Amino acid sequence: MSDNPxxxxxxxxxxxxxxxxxxxxxxxxxxxxxxxxxxxxxxxxSAAFAPWVAPHNPFDPATLDLLDAFTPPAWEADxxxxxxxxxxxxxxxxxxxxxxxxxxxxxxxxxxxxxxxxLGVGLGLLAGYLGGWIDSIxxxxxxxxxxxxxxxxxxxxxxxxxILVPVHLRDVVAIYVLILAIGVSDWPRYARVTRxxxxxxxxxxxxxxxxxxxxxxxxxxxxxxxxxxMGPVLVLATIGLALAIITEATLSFxxxxxxxxxxxxxxxxxxxxxxxxxxxxxxxxxxSVALVILVLAVNxxxxxxxxxxxxxxx
Amino acid sequence: xxRQRAPDPSATPMxxxxxxxxxFDVSKPWLAxxxxxxxxQILKAVDGLAFDINKGQTFSLVGExxxxxxxxxxxxxGLHAPSxxxxxxxGRDVADAQSRADSAALRRRWxxxxxxxxxSLNPRWRVRDIIAEPxxxxxxxxxxxxxxxMVAGLLRQVGLSPADGEKYxxxxxxxxxxxxxxxxxxxxxxxxxxxxxxxxxxxVSVQAQILNLMKDLQREFGLTYLFISHNLAVVYHLSDKIGxxxxxxxxxxxGAKDLFARPQHPYTxxxxxxxxxxxxxxxxxxxxxxxxxxxxxxxxxxxxxxxCPFANERCRSEVPMPTESAGHIVACHAAEEGRLPxxxxxxxxxxxxS
Amino acid sequence: xxxxxxxxxxxxxxxxxxxxxxxxxxxxxxxxxxVLGVVGESGAGKSLTGSAIIGLLEPPGRVTGxxxxxxxxxxxxLSYEEMRAIRGKKIGAIFQDPLTSLNPLYTVGRQLVxxxxxxxxxxxxxxxxxxxxxxxxxxxxxxERRIDSYxxxxxxxxxxxxxxxxxxCANPRLIIAxxxxxxxxxxxxxxxxxxxxxxxxxxxxxxxxxxxDMGVIAETADRxxxxxxxxxxxxxxxxxxxxHPKHPYTVGLMGAIPMVGHDVERLTQIEGAMPRLNEIPAGxxxxxxxxxxxxxxRVERPELMPAGRDAEAACWQFDKEARRG
Numbered sequence: 001m002s003d004n005p006x007x008x009x010x011x012x013x014x015x016x017x018x019x020x021x022x023x024x025x026x027x028x029x030x031x032x033x034x035x036x037x038x039x040x041x042x043x044x045x046s047a048a049f050a051p052w053v054a055p056h057n058p059f060d061p062a063t064l065d066l067l068d069a070f071t072p073p074a075w076e077a078d079x080x081x082x083x084x085x086x087x088x089x090x091x092x093x094x095x096x097x098x099x100x101x102x103x104x105x106x107x108x109x110x111x112x113x114x115x116x117x118x119l120g121v122g123l124g125l126l127a128g129y130l131g132g133w134i135d136s137i138x139x140x141x142x143x144x145x146x147x148x149x150x151x152x153x154x155x156x157x158x159x160x161x162x163i164l165v166p167v168h169l170r171d172v173v174a175i176y177v178l179i180l181a182i183g184v185s186d187w188p189r190y191a192r193v194t195r196x197x198x199x200x201x202x203x204x205x206x207x208x209x210x211x212x213x214x215x216x217x218x219x220x221x222x223x224x225x226x227x228x229x230m231g232p233v234l235v236l237a238t239i240g241l242a243l244a245i246i247t248e249a250t251l252s253f254x255x256x257x258x259x260x261x262x263x264x265x266x267x268x269x270x271x272x273x274x275x276x277x278x279x280x281x282x283x284x285x286x287x288s289v290a291l292v293i294l295v296l297a298v299n300x301x302x303x304x305x306x307x308x309x310x311x312x313x314x
Numbered sequence: 315x316x317r318q319r320a321p322d323p324s325a326t327p328m329x330x331x332x333x334x335x336x337x338f339d340v341s342k343p344w345l346a347x348x349x350x351x352x353x354x355q356i357l358k359a360v361d362g363l364a365f366d367i368n369k370g371q372t373f374s375l376v377g378e379x380x381x382x383x384x385x386x387x388x389x390x391x392g393l394h395a396p397s398x399x400x401x402x403x404x405g406r407d408v409a410d411a412q413s414r415a416d417s418a419a420l421r422r423r424w425x426x427x428x429x430x431x432x433x434s435l436n437p438r439w440r441v442r443d444i445i446a447e448p449x450x451x452x453x454x455x456x457x458x459x460x461x462x463x464m465v466a467g468l469l470r471q472v473g474l475s476p477a478d479g480e481k482y483x484x485x486x487x488x489x490x491x492x493x494x495x496x497x498x499x500x501x502x503x504x505x506x507x508x509x510x511x512x513x514x515x516x517x518v519s520v521q522a523q524i525l526n527l528m529k530d531l532q533r534e535f536g537l538t539y540l541f542i543s544h545n546l547a548v549v550y551h552l553s554d555k556i557g558x559x560x561x562x563x564x565x566x567x568x569g570a571k572d573l574f575a576r577p578q579h580p581y582t583x584x585x586x587x588x589x590x591x592x593x594x595x596x597x598x599x600x601x602x603x604x605x606x607x608x609x610x611x612x613x614x615x616x617x618x619x620x621x622c623p624f625a626n627e628r629c630r631s632e633v634p635m636p637t638e639s640a641g642h643i644v645a646c647h648a649a650e651e652g653r654l655p656x657x658x659x660x661x662x663x664x665x666x667x668s
Numbered sequence: 669x670x671x672x673x674x675x676x677x678x679x680x681x682x683x684x685x686x687x688x689x690x691x692x693x694x695x696x697x698x699x700x701x702x703v704l705g706v707v708g709e710s711g712a713g714k715s716l717t718g719s720a721i722i723g724l725l726e727p728p729g730r731v732t733g734x735x736x737x738x739x740x741x742x743x744x745x746l747s748y749e750e751m752r753a754i755r756g757k758k759i760g761a762i763f764q765d766p767l768t769s770l771n772p773l774y775t776v777g778r779q780l781v782x783x784x785x786x787x788x789x790x791x792x793x794x795x796x797x798x799x800x801x802x803x804x805x806x807x808x809x810x811x812e813r814r815i816d817s818y819x820x821x822x823x824x825x826x827x828x829x830x831x832x833x834x835x836x837c838a839n840p841r842l843i844i845a846x847x848x849x850x851x852x853x854x855x856x857x858x859x860x861x862x863x864x865x866x867x868x869x870x871x872x873x874x875x876x877x878x879x880x881d882m883g884v885i886a887e888t889a890d891r892x893x894x895x896x897x898x899x900x901x902x903x904x905x906x907x908x909x910x911x912h913p914k915h916p917y918t919v920g921l922m923g924a925i926p927m928v929g930h931d932v933e934r935l936t937q938i939e940g941a942m943p944r945l946n947e948i949p950a951g952x953x954x955x956x957x958x959x960x961x962x963x964x965x966r967v968e969r970p971e972l973m974p975a976g977r978d979a980e981a982a983c984w985q986f987d988k989e990a991r992r993g
Binding site: 204205206208209210211212213214215224227228 | 388391392393417418421422424425426428429430433434435436437438444447448451452495498502
C-alpha cells in the first residue's frame with residue numbers, strides 16, 4: 001500500500017493540513033503528551049520572559065536584603081507570601097532564581113544541541129552520502145568517542161579550556177565553553193543516525209535523478225538528502241535536549257559549569273546542597289524538582305515524537 | 315576484446331556502445347580479507363557490450379534479474395563510470411566532455427525514467443519544484459514566470475493538470491507519479507530517454523496508460539529510447555530493436571519482429587518459452603530447468619552452458635563472440651556451427667475481445 | 669456442495685475518518701480440486717479476500733459481514749485457536765516472499781517435520797521420511813541431503829519450492845497462494861507455476877491463486893474472479909473470461925495487456941485510476957471510467973448477474989439484455 005492510501009487528495013491551507021495531519025491527531029489523543037507540551041511551554045515562556053515573569057530580580061544587588069536570607073517557603077511558619085518558595089543564603093527569591101536558572105539551563109541545552117546537531121548531521125551526511133575513506137574516518141572517530149562517557153569528554157574539554165583561557169575571562173566565556181563541551185560530547189549520536197538515513201536515501205532514485213542532470217554533490221546533500229533525514233534527527237534532538245540539560249546540571253553541580261553569578265539549575269542545586277543538613281531544604285529541593293519536571297516533560301515529548309514519526313508503531 | 319562493427323551506413327547512430335564493461339569490487343573490507351585470507355571478488359556486472367541505437371528508435375535490453383541490464387542504463391547516463399569501453403553520443407565520445415559546460419551540454423540531451431514511482435520523487439518537494447529542477451540546473455528559462463508556464467505545459471503534456479504542481483508526491487497514485495517522472499525527464503527537452511523498467515511496478519491498466527504516453531511522446535518529439543525491461547510482451551510492443559542479456563553479456567541482438575520470429579540463441583528461446591499463453595491454446599509448456607548462476611562466480615566459457623541443451627566441450631571452455639548475419643547478431647557457438655535446430659516461435663494470435 | 673463458499677463477505681478498516689469498506693459483498697465458490705484465479709489491480713481487495721479466508725486479516729481490519737464456509741462449516745466466526753488448527757491442516761498458504769514463510773534460524777527439514785507432526789500423528793522418523801519425499805516431489809534435487817540446509821542456502825526459486833512443500837505437508841484441501849511467483853524471475857516463474865499445477869492435480873487440492881498477472885491465471889486457473897474496488901466484477905471459466913470478457917472493466921484490462929504477436933500502435937486504455945477506498949463513487953464503482961456507462965450505473969449498484977453462457981458479471985448492461993430477451 002502507498003504511504004498515504006486514505007489520504008486527502010485536495011490541496012488545503014497550511015493550517016488545515018496541520019489540523020488534519022496524523023501527527024496532530026496522535027498529539028490531540030495523548031493527554032500525557034499534551035501535559036508535557038504545556039509544561040515545556042511554561043518553562044520556555046517563563047525562561048524567555050524571565051525579567052517580566054519572575055517576582056524578583058535575584059541578580060540585582062540593590063533589591064537583595066541579607067535580612068531576608070533563609071526565609072522558608074510561604075506555607076511554612078516563618079514563610080512570607082513575598083517569597084513563595086523561600087530564599088537562599090543571600091536573600092534571593094528561590095522561585096526567581098529557578099526561573100532565571102532554567103533560562104540559563106535552556107540556553108545552554110539548546111545551544112549545545114544545536115551545536116552537536118550541526119556537527120553531527122554535517123559529518124554524518126558527508127560520511128553517508130560520500131562514503132569511502134571519509135566515511136571510515138568520521139565513523140571511527142565517532143566510535144572512539146562513544147567509548148568515553150559523554151560527561152568525561154565534557155570535563156576534558158572544560159579542563160583544556162580552563163588552561164587556555166586567561167583567568168579574568170573565565171567567567172565570561174564559561175557558558176560558551178560549557179556549550180562547546182556538551183555539544184562536542186554528543187555529536188556521534190547524530191552522526192550515526194544521519195549516516196544511516198543518508199545511506200538509505202543516497203540509493204533512492206530521486207537522488208539518481210538529480211545526479212543524472214549533474215547537480216553538484218553538495219547541493220544534492222543539502223537540498224535532497226538533508227530534508228529527508230531530518231525526521232529521526234528531530235526526535236533525537238528532542239531527547240538530546242533533555243540529556244544536554246542534565247549534562248549541564250551535572251557539570252554545574254560538579255563546579256565546572258556556569259559561574260555562581262549566573263547560576264543554572266545545576267548550580268542552584270549545588271549551592272543549595274550546602275544547606276541541606278542545616279535544615280534549609282528548600283534551597284536545593286525546588287531547583288531539583290524543577291529540573292526533574294523539565295527533563296521529564298521534554299523526554300516525554302521526544303518519546304511521543306518518535307512514535308508519531310515512526311509509521312510502524314502507529 | 316574490442317569488437318568493432320561497421321558503423322551503420324545510413325547515419326551516425328544516436329548512441330554507440332563499444333566493448334562496454336563495468337566491474338564492481340564486491341570483496342569484503344580489507345581487514346576481513348586479510349584475516350580470512352579470502353581473495354578479492356570482482357562482479358563483472360557488464361562485460362564487453364556493443365550495440366547501436368538509431369535516432370528516433372527504441373532499443374530494449376531484456377533479461378532476468380542480475381543480468382546487468384540496469385547497470386547498462388546507469389552507465390549510459392553517467393551514474394556509473396565504465397571500467398572499460400566507449401560510449402559515443404552522436405559520434406562523440408562521452409568521456410571527452412570533461413569541462414562543466416561540455417558535460418552540462420551533453421547531460422541536457424539525455425534523461426532517465428526510473429522503476430520505482432515511490433522512490434524516484436523527493437517526498438519533501440512540491441511537484442512543480444521536482445519538474446523544474448532540470449530547468450533550473452540547465453538554466454533553460456530566464457524568469458520565474460517562464461518556468462511556471464513551462465511546468466504547467468509539461469504537466470498537461472503528461473496528462474495531469476497544472477494545479478497538480480502545488481501538491482506533494484504522496485498525494486498521487488503510482489501511475490500519476492510515473493507521469494510526474496516523465497514530465498521531469500522531458501523538462502530539459504532531451505532527445506534520448508533511458509527508461510529503467512518504468513512500468514514494472516505498475517498495474518496493467520496503468521502500464522498501458524504509461525506505455526501509450528511514451529509512444530505518443532516519442533512520435534511527437536522524435537525521442538530515442540533505451541528501454542530496460544524483463545517483460546517480453548512490453549518489449550515486443552515498444553521496441554524496434556532488442557538485445558537479450560545474460561550474466562553481463564549480450565546473447566542476441568535483432569530487430570524486434572525478427573527476434574521473436576527467428577530466435578537463435580538458446581537463452582532467447584528459453585525466454586520466449588516463458589511467455590504466458592493468453593490465447594488459451596492449452597499448450598503445456600515445458601519449463602526449462604535450472605536457475606541463473608551467481609554472477610560473482612559465473613560458469614566458464616559461455617555463461618549459459620549449464621542450462622543449455624546444445625552445450626558441448628567448446629561452449630564450456632570458450633566465450634562465444636557475437637557474429638552477425640543479416641542484421642541479427644548472436645553470440646553462440648552452436649548457432650555459429652549450425653548445430654541448432656530451427657526454431658520458429660509462433661506467437662499466439664491476438665485474442666478477440668467481444 | 670462447493671469446498672469453499674464465500675458469501676457476501678464484508679471487511680472494514682476502522683479509521684479516524686470513519687470505517688473504510690475494503691471488501692463490499694464478495695461472493696465466490698471454489699470446488700474440490702479446482703484452481704480459482706483471483707485477479708485484480710493493487711487495492712482491488714484480492715489479497716484481503718485471501719487473508720480473510722485464512723483468518724489472518726491485519727488489524728485493525730475485520731470481517732463485518734457475510735460468511736465463509738469450508739466444507740459446509742462456517743470458519744469466519746472461529747476463535748484464533750480453532751482457526752490455527754484449520755490453517756495448515758485444511759487450508760495451506762503460500763505467500764509472495766518465501767523468506768517470510770520460512771524461519772531463517774531452523775533447517776527446512778526441522779520446519780517441515782514440525783509442521784507435519786502438528787497435523788499428522790507420525791513419529792519423528794516417519795515425519796522426516798515424509799519431508800524428504802515432499803522435498804523430492806517439489807523438485808529439490810538430492811532431498812535427503814538438502815533437508816538439513818537452512819533457508820538462506822536455497823535460491824529464491826528453490827525456497828518457493830520449499831514453501832510449497834510446507835503448504836502441502838498436511839495434505840490440505842485448499843491452498844491460498846498469494847502472488848506466489850511475483851518475486852521470481854520469468855524462467856523460474858514458469859517452473860513454479862508448472863509445479864503448483866502438477867501437485868494440485870495429483871493431490872486433488874483446490875487452489876485460490878491470487879495474482880495481478882493475467883498470464884499466470886490463464887496458464888493455471890480453471891475459473892477466474894476479476895476484482896475491482898473491493899467487489900467481484902466478473903467470474904467465470906478462465907478461457908471464456910480471457911477470450912470473451914463481459915464486464916467493461918475486464919474488457920479494458922484484457923486490452924491493456926501487451927501481447928507478443930499482437931501488433932497494435934496503442935494499447936486499450938482505461939482512463940483514470942481505481943478509486944481510493946474513501947472515494948468509491950455511488951452506483952457501480954467502475955462507472956466514472958466505464959465506456960458503456962448509462963444513468964442506472966450512477967445510482968444503483970449492480971450485483972453479479974448472468975451475462976450469457978457460463979458468465980456472471982456485475983454490470984447493468986446484462987440486466988437490460990436479460991429483460992429485453
